[in-house]
Amino acid sequence: MARRPLIAALAALGLAAGAALAAEPPAPGAPSTPAGQALMARQAHFRDQAAGFKAINDELKKDAPDKAVILANATKIKGTAAALPTWFPKGSGPETGLKTAAKADIWTDAEGFDKAATQLQTETVKLEQAAMGGDLDAIKAQDRAVGAACGACHSKYRAAS
Numbered sequence: 001m002a003r004r005p006l007i008a009a010l011a012a013l014g015l016a017a018g019a020a021l022a023a024e025p026p027a028p029g030a031p032s033t034p035a036g037q038a039l040m041a042r043q044a045h046f047r048d049q050a051a052g053f054k055a056i057n058d059e060l061k062k063d064a065p066d067k068a069v070i071l072a073n074a075t076k077i078k079g080t081a082a083a084l085p086t087w088f089p090k091g092s093g094p095e096t097g098l099k100t101a102a103k104a105d106i107w108t109d110a111e112g113f114d115k116a117a118t119q120l121q122t123e124t125v126k127l128e129q130a131a132m133g134g135d136l137d138a139i140k141a142q143d144r145a146v147g148a149a150c151g152a153c154h155s156k157y158r159a160a161s
């Protein structure tokens with residue numbers, strides 16, 4: 001019985017804290033809204049994907065590329081490419097007020113954006129297959145196709161910084 005008011009008081013405190021959060025502009029690097037958090041997570045995913053792609057390109061520049069490193073990173077970016085469409089929930093674009101290079105066209109031209117994402121998926125699957133095959137010329141050719149798929153989407157849907 002005596003517990004009831006305590007719980008109510010705690011609940012009221014929680015609400016007040018929530019309201020205060022909503023009123024504050026998000027601190028840099030710590031957005032308070034789900035859309036802002038999705039935006040930050042997306043950019044981290046892209047950096048992760050780019051690190052995987054760079055690791056492949058770094059190997060390919062060597063006299064004796066390590067094919068195991070190439071295959072591991074090809075598998076990694078196949079995975080990020082598959083997940084990419086989920087990184088763009090509605091509302092996580094410029095309307096967040098946060099710094100983003102994601103153009104509004106991603107959501108207004110969802111069909112075109114999906115195509116660009118599918119293209120990367122197709123090319124990264126092929127890159128993994130080439131990496132399994134182990135032929136360096138085939139890997140290099142497919143690596144260029146992956147780079148082209150990155151660039152095709154960026155030129156349409158990513159704002160120049």
Ligand code: HEC
Pocket residue numbers: 039042043044046047049050053077099100101102103106113116117120146147149150151153154157158
């Ligand atoms: C289907 C579209 C699409 C494809 C394909 C794509 N990107 Fe992006 N990329 C974007 C968009 C949109 C952004 C901007 C995200 C933001 O700022 O919210 C971005 C941002 C980035 C960033 C900057 C991340 C940051 O720190 O803010 C890097 C690096 C990047 N992409 C690398 C790549 C690489 C490498 C590939 C290919 C392996 C690739 N992207 C493929 C759409 C794409």
